[in-house]
Amino acid sequence: MISTREKILNESLDLFAAKGYHGTSMREIAKAVGIKGSSIYNHFSGKEDIFSELFNYLAPLNLESEKFQEKFMAADTDPLKVLNYFANIVIEEMQDNNKVKLLKMMLRENNNPVVKKRLQSRMKNNIERITKFFAQLQQQGKIKSNLEPAFTANEFVSALIYYRMRYLLFELDSFEELKEATQKHICFFWENIREK
Amino acid sequence: MISTREKILNESLDLFAAKGYHGTSMREIAKAVGIKGSSIYNHFSGKEDIFSELFNYLAPLNLESEKFQEKFMAADTDPLKVLNYFANIVIEEMQDNNKVKLLKMMLRENNNPVVKKRLQSRMKNNIERITKFFAQLQQQGKIKSNLEPAFTANEFVSALIYYRMRYLLFELDSFEELKEATQKHICFFWENIREK
DNA sequence: CCTACCGATCGGTAGG
DNA sequence: CCTACCGATCGGTAGG
Numbered sequence: 181m182i183s184t185r186e187k188i189l190n191e192s193l194d195l196f197a198a199k200g201y202h203g204t205s206m207r208e209i210a211k212a213v214g215i216k217g218s219s220i221y222n223h224f225s226g227k228e229d230i231f232s233e234l235f236n237y238l239a240p241l242n243l244e245s246e247k248f249q250e251k252f253m254a255a256d257t258d259p260l261k262v263l264n265y266f267a268n269i270v271i272e273e274m275q276d277n278n279k280v281k282l283l284k285m286m287l288r289e290n291n292n293p294v295v296k297k298r299l300q301s302r303m304k305n306n307i308e309r310i311t312k313f314f315a316q317l318q319q320q321g322k323i324k325s326n327l328e329p330a331f332t333a334n335e336f337v338s339a340l341i342y343y344r345m346r347y348l349l350f351e352l353d354s355f356e357e358l359k360e361a362t363q364k365h366i367c368f369f370w371e372n373i374r375e376k
Numbered sequence: 377m378i379s380t381r382e383k384i385l386n387e388s389l390d391l392f393a394a395k396g397y398h399g400t401s402m403r404e405i406a407k408a409v410g411i412k413g414s415s416i417y418n419h420f421s422g423k424e425d426i427f428s429e430l431f432n433y434l435a436p437l438n439l440e441s442e443k444f445q446e447k448f449m450a451a452d453t454d455p456l457k458v459l460n461y462f463a464n465i466v467i468e469e470m471q472d473n474n475k476v477k478l479l480k481m482m483l484r485e486n487n488n489p490v491v492k493k494r495l496q497s498r499m500k501n502n503i504e505r506i507t508k509f510f511a512q513l514q515q516q517g518k519i520k521s522n523l524e525p526a527f528t529a530n531e532f533v534s535a536l537i538y539y540r541m542r543y544l545l546f547e548l549d550s551f552e553e554l555k556e557a558t559q560k561h562i563c564f565f566w567e568n569i570r571e572k
Numbered sequence: 573c574c575t576a577c578c579g580a581t582c583g584g585t586a587g588g
Numbered sequence: 589c590c591t592a593c594c595g596a597t598c599g600g601t602a603g604g
Contacts, residue, residue, distance in 0.1 A: 198487060199487070200397075200399075200484075201396075201399075202396055202398035202399040203397075203398035205581075205582065206582080206583060207581085207583095215589065215590090216590060217584090218584080218585080218589085218591085218592095219589050221583095221584070222589070226584070227584095287483065287545075288396075288486075288487075290546075291395070291396075299545075300546050300547070303542070303546055303548060304548070331560055334539075334557065335535055335564060338534045338535040338538030339530075339531055339538075342534030342538055343530075349486055350486075350495055350499055352499060352500070361530065368527075372564075380573090401597075401598065402598080402599060402600080403597085403599095411573065411574090412573070413599085414573085414576095414600080414601080415573050417601080422599070422600070423600095
């Protein structure tokens with residue numbers, strides 16, 4: 181059974197993602213949950229509280245990349261497989277409704293200092309991990325020696341984020357097109373960086 | 377001399393970009409202009425009117441890429457120069473304060489149907505143009521024959537947009553870093569696609 | 573361009 | 589979890 185507190189969080193996420201924080205009222209959230217506006221205050225101290233609690237509520241979703249750190253750095257795995265593995269995580273995120281809504285909300289409210297910090301650290305962490313991965317591949321002589329690992333990581337990630345934006349924000353592509361474009365990018369990119 | 381109407385548009389753009397449409401009140405806009413809230417209605421029929429008039433007011437800024445269409449397609453120009461030329465347009469946009477604010481506002485309010493349409497058509501048009509450019513290069517035997525022009529266009533653009541996002545939205549990079557990364561991307565990308 | 577004002581709605585509280 | 593209510597602020601209007 182889903183608790184009222186959880187219902188409030190779910191409906192808030194939905195509304196904040198679609199209409200923005202200031203575009204959503206407490207009464208709207210309450211109506212979506214099926215209670216009166218004042219009843220929300222039995223579960224949260226205010227609107228800001230709901231917003232910030234959303235990040236704790238959905239925190240487990242944010243840790244995915246750490247789980248795969250060791251996979252990244254396993255020296256013996258096929259590099260192309262690791263790249264595919266990483267891309268699949270990014271894509272599968274897009275099939276998780278809550279994750280999609282959280283991302284949409286964060287992009288909308290990106291001027292909020294808490295949101296900005298989270299977006300920044302998420303981006304930074306991912307780039308750092310992939311940079312290390314490429315640096316290792318270079319030491320092993322598997323990718324071209326003239327590549328800067330950090331630059332390579334950014335170039336790799338740029339298309340993943342771009343295709344995701346097309347799907348998520350601009351709604352220019354279907355989910356199938358997102359998958360296909362990402363797949364193509366990985367093949368193209370790997371061909372360009374691998375030592376032949 | 378700048379008119380009150382223009383002052384209202386400028387201050388609205390500023391506030392909408394920073395705090396969002398719903399996060400900005402008519403009285404806030406008026407205060408920034410230096411008049412009372414009710415006086416705005418001598419220039420605009422309402423808040424929505426200001427928002428939509430912003431696009432007409434800033435329309436000249438949106439036409440840049442059409443001006444350069446012929447430059448793109450001039451068969452004899454050095455392709456690398458054309459790519460650089462395009463990238464410079466993208467970068468120079470980021471030095472125009474109004475352009476930056478407009479983009480921030482549009483990304484914020486991307487769920488607004490008018491905004492969504494504009495973002496989509498802008499993206500589509502750019503991709504179409506660059507696709508034609510790459511198709512032409514391919515016919516001329518200047519880039520690899522196995523490349524799909526549309527895919528190549530998306531891959532080219534993805535990093536430009538990514539580095540811009542880092543600068544604009546995430547504020548991870550300085551303007552200098554934006555320029556440098558974009559420059560590097562073009563060289564790297566061109567080396568990967570050109571027929572040797 | 574202002575003062576004065578409208579009804580509606582906002583986030584939030586009291587008290588049960 | 590509700591009813592009833594708070595002061596503040598919202599977008600907008602009337603009238604000068």
